[in-house]
Amino acid sequence: MPKFWLFKSEPQSYSIDDLRRERSTPWSGVRNYQARNFMQIMSVGDEGFFYHSSCAVPGIVGICRVAHAAYPDATAFDPRSEYYDPKSSPEHPRWMNVDVAFVRAFPEVVPLTRLREIAALDEMPLLQRGQRLSVQPVRAAEWRTILKLV
DNA sequence: GCCAACGTTGGC
DNA sequence: GCCAACGTTGGC
Numbered sequence: 001m002p003k004f005w006l007f008k009s010e011p012q013s014y015s016i017d018d019l020r021r022e023r024s025t026p027w028s029g030v031r032n033y034q035a036r037n038f039m040q041i042m043s044v045g046d047e048g049f050f051y052h053s054s055c056a057v058p059g060i061v062g063i064c065r066v067a068h069a070a071y072p073d074a075t076a077f078d079p080r081s082e083y084y085d086p087k088s089s090p091e092h093p094r095w096m097n098v099d100v101a102f103v104r105a106f107p108e109v110v111p112l113t114r115l116r117e118i119a120a121l122d123e124m125p126l127l128q129r130g131q132r133l134s135v136q137p138v139r140a141a142e143w144r145t146i147l148k149l150v
Numbered sequence: 151g152c153c154a155a156c157g158t159t160g161g162c
Numbered sequence: 163g164c165c166a167a168c169g170t171t172g173g174c
Contacts, residue, residue, distance in 0.1 A: 010172090032157080054172055112173080130155035132171045 004138040005038065005048035006126060007064065007100065016050045016062040016105045024067050024101040027135070028075045029083040031095060035135035039098045040070045048100065049138060049146065051126070052109065059111035060146060068099035106150045120145045 007027060009015070019025060030036055046066040052058060072093035075083040088094035115121050125136045138146075 008172090034157095058173070130171095132156065134171090 003041075003043065003046045004140060004143040005042065005046060005066075006051055006060075006136050006138050007048045008051045008053045008134040010054045011052045011061075012055070015052065016102075019050065019062075019064060019100070019102045020105060022102075024099055026073070026097045027100050028073045028095075028097040030073070030097060030134060031083065031085065032134060035133055036096055038135045038137060039096055042066045042070065042098050044069060047103065047143075049143075050105075057109050057111050059109040059114070060106070061109050062105035063103040064100040065103050066098050067101035070096040070098050073097045108150075110146065110149045114149060115146070118145060118149070 014025070027039065030039065044066055048064050048066070049060045050062045050064050052061050072090065073083070073088070073095040075081040076085040076088035076093070076095045077090060078084055079086075083095075085094060112126075115124070116127055121127060121142055124138070124142055125131050125133055
């Protein structure tokens with residue numbers, strides 16, 4: 001059974017259109033243990049919502065798919081990367097990433113404000129007060145509910 | 151730009 | 163192991 005996820009990104013740094021152009025990208029730079037742990041249990045073929053944060057209309061803008069299971073995040077090894085972490089090494093990698101591939105972009109963003117109106121989505125981590133997790137699980141029922149809003 | 155909420159760090 | 167200080171996230 002494929003699992004469902006939600007990936008947050010600031011569109012000014014990486015947008016759904018960037019993913020469409022590149023077809024696929026390493027979801028690197030995640031420096032949160034809980035988010036990392038979710039990536040470690042992802043399987044190829046799992047699907048995810050692509051969420052735009054810190055922008056004019058925060059919300060879900062499309063769908064991506066896990067194209068490669070988790071492997072060590074190379075940006076953690078690069079001193080010139082903004083995601084460099086001296087505590088991570090190729091011998092003992094601390095951070096991991098999956099690859100995600102573009103599936104589709106929605107014709108219009110499904111805004112965060114719209115999601116908040118749907119009672120069936122009340123329990124999504126995304127909608128919890130103070131929640132900042134950049135990679136999070138989505139329940140199958142929530143996935144279906146959101147697709148109906150597109 | 152503000153600020154609430156949260157995760158991490160590091161002194162003790 | 164506690165907890166204050168700090169930095170970051172992200173909506174507004």
